[in-house]
Amino acid sequence: MRFYLQLAFTLLVTAFLIVPVVMSILAGVTENFFIGLKSGLTLRWIVEVWELYARTVYFSIGIALACLAATLVLGVPAAYVLARAQNRWTRAFEELLVLPVAVPGLATALALILFYGQLRGFRASWTFILVGHVLFTLPFMVRSVLAVMAAIDLRTLEDAAASLGARFAQRFFHVVLPNARPGIIAGSLMVVTLSMGEFNITWMLHTPLTQTLPVGLADAYASMRLEIGSAYTVIFFFMIVPLLLALQWLGERTVR
Amino acid sequence: MKHSWLLAPAAAVFAAFWLLPIARLTVVGASGPDGIATYAAVVTNPQYFRSLVSTLILSAAVTAATLIVSAIAGLFLSRNRFPGRGFLTAMLTFPLAFPGVVVGFMVILLAGRQGLIGQVTQWLTGENLVFAYSMAGLFLGYLYFSIPRVILTVMAAAEKLDPKLEEAARSLGASPWRVVIDVLIPGLKPALISAGAICFATSMGAFGTAFTLATRINVLPITIYTEFTNYANFSIAAALSIVLGVLTWLVLNLARTFAGSTVAAAA
Numbered sequence: 001m002r003f004y005l006q007l008a009f010t011l012l013v014t015a016f017l018i019v020p021v022v023m024s025i026l027a028g029v030t031e032n033f034f035i036g037l038k039s040g041l042t043l044r045w046i047v048e049v050w051e052l053y054a055r056t057v058y059f060s061i062g063i064a065l066a067c068l069a070a071t072l073v074l075g076v077p078a079a080y081v082l083a084r085a086q087n088r089w090t091r092a093f094e095e096l097l098v099l100p101v102a103v104p105g106l107a108t109a110l111a112l113i114l115f116y117g118q119l120r121g122f123r124a125s126w127t128f129i130l131v132g133h134v135l136f137t138l139p140f141m142v143r144s145v146l147a148v149m150a151a152i153d154l155r156t157l158e159d160a161a162a163s164l165g166a167r168f169a170q171r172f173f174h175v176v177l178p179n180a181r182p183g184i185i186a187g188s189l190m191v192v193t194l195s196m197g198e199f200n201i202t203w204m205l206h207t208p209l210t211q212t213l214p215v216g217l218a219d220a221y222a223s224m225r226l227e228i229g230s231a232y233t234v235i236f237f238f239m240i241v242p243l244l245l246a247l248q249w250l251g252e253r254t255v256r
Numbered sequence: 257m258k259h260s261w262l263l264a265p266a267a268a269v270f271a272a273f274w275l276l277p278i279a280r281l282t283v284v285g286a287s288g289p290d291g292i293a294t295y296a297a298v299v300t301n302p303q304y305f306r307s308l309v310s311t312l313i314l315s316a317a318v319t320a321a322t323l324i325v326s327a328i329a330g331l332f333l334s335r336n337r338f339p340g341r342g343f344l345t346a347m348l349t350f351p352l353a354f355p356g357v358v359v360g361f362m363v364i365l366l367a368g369r370q371g372l373i374g375q376v377t378q379w380l381t382g383e384n385l386v387f388a389y390s391m392a393g394l395f396l397g398y399l400y401f402s403i404p405r406v407i408l409t410v411m412a413a414a415e416k417l418d419p420k421l422e423e424a425a426r427s428l429g430a431s432p433w434r435v436v437i438d439v440l441i442p443g444l445k446p447a448l449i450s451a452g453a454i455c456f457a458t459s460m461g462a463f464g465t466a467f468t469l470a471t472r473i474n475v476l477p478i479t480i481y482t483e484f485t486n487y488a489n490f491s492i493a494a495a496l497s498i499v500l501g502v503l504t505w506l507v508l509n510l511a512r513t514f515a516g517s518t519v520a521a522a523a
Contacts, residue, residue, distance in 0.1 A: 002432065006332040013329050014347050017400065020362035021351070023372065027365070034370055074269055077262035085260055093267065100274055102508050103501035104461025106477050110484060110497050111277035114284055131273050138266065168259060197355035199464040204481075214464070218357045221468050226370060233361060240353045248346070 025237070027230035045231035049220070053232060056216035057239070063126065063212060064195040067133040071191050074134070075141035076184060080176060082142065083149035097142060100135040105200030108135060113204060129210050132201040137194050141187040148183030149176075186250055193243045213239070281494045288491030295495045304479060304496065310391070311476040315459035318395060319452050322402040327448065329403075330410030331440065345411070352404045356397075356464020363397040363469060364388045389470040397465040402455040413447030414440075446515040453511030457504040476500050 028046065031039040078097075082090045100108050112132060117123055157179065161171045177184070199214040206215050213236060220229045286292045298304045333345055351359070367373045367388040377385040387393050421443070425435045441448075463477040471478060476496065484493035 003336065006328065006336075007338075010329040010332050010344065010348075013325055013403065014344055016366075017351050017403065018347050019372065020365040023365045024361065074266040078266035081260050081263040090263075093263065096275075097266070097270060099505070102457065102505050104463070104477060104497065104504060106461065106463055106480055107278070107281065107497035107501040108274065110480075110493060111281040112273065114490065114494065115277035115280045134269065135274050138270075142266075193353050197353055197358075199355045199357050200462070203463070203467070204484075214355045214357050217355075217361070218464070218468060221357065221361050221364070226364075229361060230365075233358060236358065244350070244353050248349075 021237075024230040024233045027227055028234040029231070030227065033226050033230070045227045046234065049228055049232045049235060052228075053213075053216045053220065056211045056213045057235065059126070059211060060196055060213035060239075063129055063133060064192045066126075066130050067137055067195040068188055068191050070130065070134045071138050071141040072184070072188070075138050075187070076145055076177070076180070079142045079145035079149055079180075079183075080154075080172070082146050083154060094142070094146075098139045101139050105132075105136065105198075106204065108132065109201045109204035112201075124207050124209065126210050129202055129205050129212065132205050133195045133198055136198055136201060137191040140190045140194060144187030144190060145180055145183040148180050152179050154179070182250075186247070189243055189247045189250065193240065193247065196240060196243070282498055284491055285495035285498050286491070288489075288495075290491075294491050295499065297492060298496060298499050304476075304492075307474050307476050307479040310474055311460055314391065314395060314398070314475060315456045318398040318402060318459045319456045321395075321399055322406050322455050323448055323452050325399070326403055326406035326410050326451075327444065330407045331414055331444075333407075334411045334414035348407055349404045351400065352408070354401070356401065356462050356466075357468045359397050359401045360465040360468025362400055363393050363465070367393055367396060389473075391473060393469050394466055394473055394475065397469065398455075398459045398462065401462070401465065402458070406451045406455060409447050409451040410444060413444050417443045449511050449515040453508050453515075457507050460504050460507070461500060 026037065027033040029041050029043065030037055031042045082094055109132060112128070113123075116128070122128055154176065157175050158171050161175045166174070197214060198212070199218065202212050202215055203218065206212065211219070217229070217232055217236060220232045224232075285294055288294045290297070293300075298308050329348065333341060333348075351362075354362070365371055367386065369384075369386055369388075371386065371388060374384040374386050377383055388396075417440070421439050422435055425439050430438065461477060463481065466473050466475055466478050467481070471482065477500070480493050480496045480500070483489040483496065
């Protein structure tokens, strides 16, 4: 009896989360959502969204990849230092790095605008959005890589390589990085997923020429009919689901 | 350590694009006509104070509701094995990657003008119930946002709990309710505290969902946004966002002192 009560409750929660997702998929391919499915299925909303907003999709992919490159270059070496030198300073640095995630994105965005807003070229370019995304995603990359590096005995591995005559660059690229690979992959997926969905910072930083997918979504929700907003959301689902599946698959693999 | 210069690029970017701008933001906050007193506006100005109080109440209500719902569902999923369990877990965690704007749209589909709840109540009572564009809609949205995250945390923590403790309690004659109160809740407490803190902090600072639902909802992030973009009231916007930032940071840190684990707010 208790089992079925709890099952019913869990199903109810699942319905709360999934029913609107199904509704948005249906609304995105229905001729007229208010009349319902009997008005007929159509792909015209998807086509229309693509004509209006394809640019935001490409822009988001570009930003996500640039953000991934930046967090790899900045984050992996940083994680290495944090893993090797565990002291008061590195711990303080780790704490600081998480602040852009702990503090509301609005504060970070306002700070960036007030500090760099006068540099017109920078303010209007895609790199301004990139900066916001890097600040927000960098801690996830660092933590993910650091977690793996802390679990393996880096020092012994490196000492072994050094005793065989490997210089630092050789050790870093041929010993440290391959061993940290699971953390780098998980961190990368995380960074791309978060960057694709980031809104709080991006909304304040964007200009009409630097609209990301979520910014376009907000615009469509506010000014377009429900079917268009839904079709656009379906496109977003299509982009985010493979990333989520990859993350889940990776999680299960590392547990085993 | 010999190669600590590898930290330099990350440190330089962080200093140039976060520390310095935030330092300037705190200065701007005190540069208005009221000077440093601008920071007190959040309590002295009735409008901002109402905004702060409703944000706090909303976040507390969302946190309480999320913890209860997710603890029940999460414990159920981790304590029982049945066909379809994996699918159910996948469905419950699917919305994890939705940004706030998309969550707002989900609430519109549920409780908006053409929403499901409205259609059902129309059919039942002849009245179209619409509450998406209000505080209730925002509550629903933050609940939607937080449930997947907290369920995952509860499930991970429950897997680590020793089932023998429950068996021991039961064999000593404890009722199912007592097992929950005396064994499960204390065992899950660290996870619940840290998940609750993240939930509270994200609800305090979230912007996307409120923005999608209505820019008239009186919560602090929306107030900051309108002060900045509609009234170009930079010092108030700066002061309020610093206050908001300090508040969320405090909540996360308090939780960490009590729960003893690392806490970071999620997207």
